[in-house]
Amino acid sequence: MHDLSDAYMDYLTVEKGLAANSITAYGTDLASYISYLADNGIQNIRDADTTAVLGWLVHLTRQGLSAKSRARHLISIRGFYKYLIAEKLISANPLKDIDIPKTGQHLPGVIPVSEVEALLNSCETTTSKGQRNLAMMEIMYGAGLRVSELVFLKVVDVNLEAGLVRVMGKGSKERIVPIGSKAKEAARLWLDQGRPMELKHLSSDFLFIARAGKPMTRQAFWKIIKKHALIAGISRPVYPHVLRHSFATHLIEGGADLRSVQTMLGHSDISTTQIYTHISRDYLIKMHQAFHPRK
Secondary structure, three states: OHHHHHHHHHHHHHOOOOOHHHHHHHHHHHHHHHHHHHHOOOOOHHHOOHHHHHHHHHHHHHOOOOHHHHHHHHHHHHHHHHHHHHOOOOOOOOOOOOOOOOOOOOOOOOOOHHHHHHHHHOOOOOOHHHHHHHHHHHHHHHHOOOHHHHHOOEHHHEEOOOOEEEEEOHHHOEEEEEOOHHHHHHHHHHHHHHHHHHHOOOOOOEOOEOHHHOEOOHHHHHHHHHHHHHHHOOOOOOOHHHHHHHHHHHHHHOOOOHHHHHHHHOOOOHHHHOHHHHHHHHHHHHHHHHHOOOO
16 A cells, blocks of 8 residues: 555656645645554555545544544545546545535634734844845735745745746746735845845855755744734734735735636635635624714
């Protein structure tokens, strides 16, 4: 089974072109499933029937996994079996009659424009690190980037004259996203002043750097966001993806059409983008209740 798993990982990497983070997640879920089968005396993937798969789902439930986590595991395994069927390595799919666990609708965290401004204003632009932190947050909020897309940006990916950022998204899909004047100003200040000071005699292709010219990590950026949220006096939890969610929500609240937001976010399916319309609907209800004379 491990040989089949390795072949599937190669398929996802080479044929499907999935990003490294996605490959790791699929590999972890698949390894967990294979381990469960082996622990229950199943050494050949062809011997894993629907009963075995249901037993595995019960096992995940007993481990305390939420419906959302179980759904993710099942999606990973479903893809594996589709691959085996396509390659004619098995003839029957034991998952064909098993439904994805209901997860309910999860609304992503969003902060209002006033708190975004407070977060950005918390950066001290007289220091190189302050200039870097401001540029990172301005570009993330200005272009709606994922944190992994932000930290892997290279200098050549940013065209400040045109106000555009080239992003390599999930599945190695490239997209071009515009940024506004504030993000351009912050990026220019970082490139002209802060970045040369941080690099000193070193060189790097990456736009945002940490110690010794190394690229910023996602974990380090999370700490930066947390620190500036505290400085800004924001009481609710603020993490990197909140800026991406806020970007989408504020655009829709401002009247942007869903297709444009979908393109800027890099969503392959518009149904993923539609979740932000629910957030905006809640916003409109709150505004109506707050300001309508006959609330």
